[in-house]
Amino acid sequence: MRAPHEPELVQDRAVQPDLGKLPPLQDAPKRVGVLLTEFPNQTSVAMWRVAVAMRQLGRTVSVVSTRRNDQPGKFDRTFGQDISDAFYAWPPQIGSALSCCLSQPGKVVQCLRYIASLRDEPIRGRLKLVLMILGSASLSRFCRQRDIQHLVVHSMANAAHLVTMAKLLGGPRFSLRLGGDLEVYGGDHPQKTQHADLIIAAAENNRQQVIQELKISPDRVMQSSLGVDTQRFTPPADRAALQTPVRLLTVARLNKTKGHAFAIEAIALLRDRGIECSYTLYGEGPYRSAIEDQIRSLDLQQQVKLAGVADEATVIESLRQADLFLLPSVGLGEATPVSVLEAMSCGLPAIVSRIGGTPDIIDSWHDGVIVPQADSTAIAESIERLVSDPALHTQMADAARQRAVNSFDSRQVAAKLLHRIASVSDADRPSQDSSPVQ
Structure with a gap:
């Protein structure tokens, strides 16, 4: 019997790692x-x-x-x-x-x-x-x-x-x-x-x-x-069609280098264009008060939620329910973010900045999107394009899962x-x- 805190293991037999090809x-x-x-x-x-x-x-x-x-x-x-x-x-x-x-x-x-x-x-x-x-x-x-x-x-x-x-x-x-x-x-x-x-x-x-x-x-x-444990981080059995409000998710420390500010600016830009978003951020860190100030200054209290630290089961369920994952990091230090690999394994397309090893893990507009660093306009335009083309979003979600299974299984x-x-x-x-x- 599954423990109460364990996420349901969604059967995904069509896309599983080929362990017969291990060295x-x-x-x-x-x-x-x-x-x-x-x-x-x-x-x-x-x-x-x-x-x-x-x-x-x-x-x-x-x-x-x-x-x-x-x-x-x-x-x-x-x-x-x-x-x-x-x-x-x-x-x-x-x-x-x-x-x-x-x-x-x-x-x-x-x-x-x-x-x-x-x-x-x-x-x-x-x-x-x-x-x-x-x-x-x-x-x-x-x-x-x-x-x-x-x-x-x-x-x-x-x-x-x-x-x-x-x-x-x-x-x-x-x-x-x-x-x-x-x-x-x-x-x-x-x-x-x-x-x-x-x-x-x-x-x-x-x-x-x-x-x-x-x-x-x-x-x-x-x-x-x-x-990433691709048998644990799996897509939902039936992912809901992308619609507004667009469900956005970030799992990262609340640190300036993670680029939360640019994601929040993008949500404000989308609101002004008539596209509503619901943005959840999991994580804690020294940048929390600055993020809270930005949310208030842009009047986004209803759209952006700081949800604190979450356990793995909660993260998996949130990845399955979201429409897009955001990680617009800036500066030094980022390499191949594990949170992005987890999102991909759950069939969730990620919009990330070009930094460190993100080009190693994402083929832009095939299994995710890569944008310039510190570019809230590019983030907003990428979200808007995917909202206007649900078929592309679905193709990208499938490709993200395939890439995670083929290349990043633990x-x-x-x-x-x-x-x-x-x-x-x-x-x-x-x-x-x-x-x-x-």
Whole structure:
């Protein structure tokens, strides 16, 4: 029997991922760790889904994290047992960490040399990294106890320092995931990436940035979006025809970079043209008061609703009921937004800005729409065109679902990642005993 908070699993047999085309995995690591920073949190969900997909592919997967994000009960439904089973590197297990360090002083010296090699980190930051050696020692010991063969790290920020020093202390090989532009993840990227087997870039422009700016061999850099559970994020059995008021939806942090202001301006433009919209925004963040002020100033209190944070089941039902998804992000940091992939998986066309990896996931006017950044007029005109052409909207909805199933299913993403980890040749991998960048 379905739990009360679970969305109905809509049967969609006509469009399902072809798992027979997964790459061979016989040489891929059998025991994998997935590091999610400050777990549990909302930004970890998509990478956690990839970890779950690895388990479905027969891998033993341990969730590890930098530290625990203590919000009792908030994420229990999403992550379940993994919250309590996860290993948290900080605060470290002092006894075992000291034992690990004292038993191999030479490797501790390597960690200190690594910290000394950092050029962008201020003195205070380096001192914190010296303390982090204890966390790295705890992580290294945990990975050896679990016989973890490879660690996939969902970060290129300080977590990269943590796993680099864990490797220097005898821990496993690792990969780093770049979820956006390098600038967003601090500095010292040459040092962070030197010991990594593989850099996983969320979008092709990020992949090229890593290759060109960090001078890393293209063989060590792959492009891979995060995945979506296409069996859970499914279209409604019968989606209602597009009509006014047009039901618009955004699921994103209330942050200026998400472009909420331009979506709201577009709704005001459409109102002035006689097209009514109903716009729901899920998410919280520091930009809430500014959005509320804009809604009042444009007299859109009846059209725009700030609905706060929603659980996954609520989001899925809202995606099924909406007509269009909006994410007009601006600036740096966006790559391949998971919320857009979820919308596509639910057969919901998305209107997004040209930023990061959005051209990698959307073929404009085929399975979604790409508009210039900060262009409320383009957003309004795109909505108006789809309202005037319901057949195009239906075709686009079907194409969006097909694209999500064919390219972004979590099991496909997990299999390709495991295959690529296995295929990085020993010649391409950094040596276990290589010295830190000087």
